[in-house]
Amino acid sequence: MQLKTLCELQGHRGRVWSCAWNPQADLLASAGEDKNIRLWTKGDGDNWKCSYVLSDGHTRTIRSVSWSPCGKYLASASFDGTVSIWNKKSGDWECTVQLEGHENEVKCAAFSKSGLFLATCSRDKSVWLWDVDNEDEEYMCASVMHSHTQDVKRIAWHPSEDILASASYDNNIKMYREDDDEWISTATLGSHTNTVWALAWAPQGDRLASCSEDCTVRIWKSFPPGNNEGIPTQGKDPAWKCESTISGIHPRSVYDIDWGTQNNLILTAGGDDAIRIFSEGEEGWVCDHTEYSAHSMDVNCVKWNPRDADVFVSCSDDAIIKIWRIER
Template sequence: MFVARSIAADHKDLIHDVSYDFHGRRMATCSSDQSVKVWDKSDDGEWHCTASWKTHSGSVWRVTWAHPEFGQVLASCSFDRTAAVWEEIVGESNDKQRGLSHWIKRTTLVDSRTSVTDVKFAPKHMGLMLTTCSADGVVRIYEAPDVMNLSQWSLQHEISCKLSCSCISWNPSSSRAHPPMFAVGSDDNVTYTGKVQIFEYNENTRKYAKAETLMTVTDPVHDVAFAPNLGRSFHVLAIATKDVRIFKLVPMRRETATTSGPTKFEVQVMAQFDNHNSQVWRVSWNITSTLLASSGDDGCVRLWKANYMDNWKCTGILRGDGTPVNGTSGQAGAANVIGASGTLASQAAVGGAASAGRYFFPHLDPPRTGSRLGHLLPPLTHRADV
């Protein structure tokens, strides 16, 4: 059973992204009104806007949090061809009497020649690194050499993907057996090639090289998400395209110890669902990688879970207003929903259901072509107490 509450987001245009911090107690929203808002959750469960400011001179596509080890840091990216890094300053705000926090811009990254479509911080064990992808088909990886001085970022890698990029996801595995790796998706209209590429870091060359292209994914890709890796020897990747797909990437054993090329993978399709009967816009994992949420143009969020035989099935369907579809259950826990009007709706599962699927926001968003409405869903994984 779900109880829905509305939160007036007060954005002046469509909201494109919602992102939770590591602990799930703060969230950030961004919009075509060129602003970012930060929300804090009070002890009574209510969300309060504690900061709102103009960030870019174009639509803001994505906003994301750095790990709290590096402070209260946000990154945003925009149609204005830039990405920006923001840091919260405590005790220096003139708005203190109104309870508003003070965020200042630490840097603007201006290397892209076209719209910056996604921005993600690398996993914490890699240090403070930020990755962007752009419509010009280039992935750029920046590093802050001094975490105490966030105005200094150096461009470490510039990787050409040959296709317009729409989304990126880092493999979160911290195992020494797994080199740093990320997936990048493309919403390019080219139909003859795979739309998801996997890049892996090579210690010998100190560069990223393409390890795999998922050739069976030929439709435009709107989102990619690596599942949290809890000691597995293989990787799991979810993809949002015209349907939901879950891939298993099994590293092949190297022939010799001297092989220096990228890892070769055996690619297996674990599941494929077209239940949305429409474009799928976001996929997001819970912290234990046992639950996947997807959102699509059908106006619903669908929750997927695998049984002990690794057979995936739909375990719940939520409408855009947060109500469960008849005949399905909401056993994934509490949820949050956001609509095209810029109003947030917060849902809480009565009785304290499982926290695995606790935080997500499906919402309406026109794709960058402006041709139709889509649904976006930010991560489920930001739960430190699971």
């Protein structure tokens, strides 16, 4: 396995923290230290060009961007404590909703796969759940969860159910679901020994991958009530167990992780400027490829293309976004 750089996208000033494909994979959003969101569209061949620069939504660093499942809305989370919802109206992208309430930097915002909810998390140790009504452009806060004891770094929705996972500086992962119009925390996944930076669900939703400051990746498996393994559960919620730990591969912090929906491969990125690809075999998870010096500085985000199983995007502290293709 080898990686080919299809193109390098430049234009951001300073660190690029986040990039996200829209569901159709014909539009790529990126954001970072310069407080701008750039939207890139595919041109001829493998070339991508910047079609929009959204510069009026935030006053500080933008930490994450995330598309709604319909692809019509983009959520951006910022260190200014707000979340902006962008919508394309009359040919131009506009910030149509701005959500306030967090007391500190917002680290991540993400739409549920149903499109009914938006989750946000913050340095203020909280996770907020918002009811989404895009027709009336209304976002109502449904719940504020204080399950973590430290900065919440990332949130990730289950691929088919309205179940949320959150990762924190407190080394733990929490699970949430709605119960009679109230959101509750249903599980704590704790075996990392340092900050959990990011999360990625398996395509089937029965497993979760996490990456950490402790230089490991952990694969968690859910065991539903009445499971054949005899693992005890409480109520109707599954029990979660760490079934695999990938260690000794990453020499420095692992900042991001993504689990391919089409290829079942795991991507990781981190503080050693490298990108790694893992596959699952009979003996467990194996590193199939390490792209050393993928960027000249820390790699902050990696995302598989939702339509092409061999393509992914990365972004870095070096202010560059790269689109890659696997060549076998």
